[in-house]
Amino acid sequence: MKKANILLTTLLYAFLTSCIVVDTLGLTDTYKGDVAKRKLIDAAMIGDSLTARAAFTAQKPFNFLELLQTLIHLLLT
Structure with a gap:
């Protein structure tokens, strides 16, 4: 034993x-703790940026003329 x-x-x-x-x-x-933390934060920021860009590009861009037409239509009716 x-x-x-x-x-x-x-x-x-x-x-x-x-x-x-x-x-x-x-x-x-x-990686050491602080380096790993920085890498995780950077990756999260990149992912957030890509997600936001995809969401905002999918939306229709703001059209000031359409807004004026809608306001005029609402005021006249």
């Missing part, structure tokens, strides 16, 4: 050490 505990502890230590070394050297595609 003691040998199993030593083996398990050694494997766990080796696993943790390799993860720390890989993260420290930057060999993974992970």
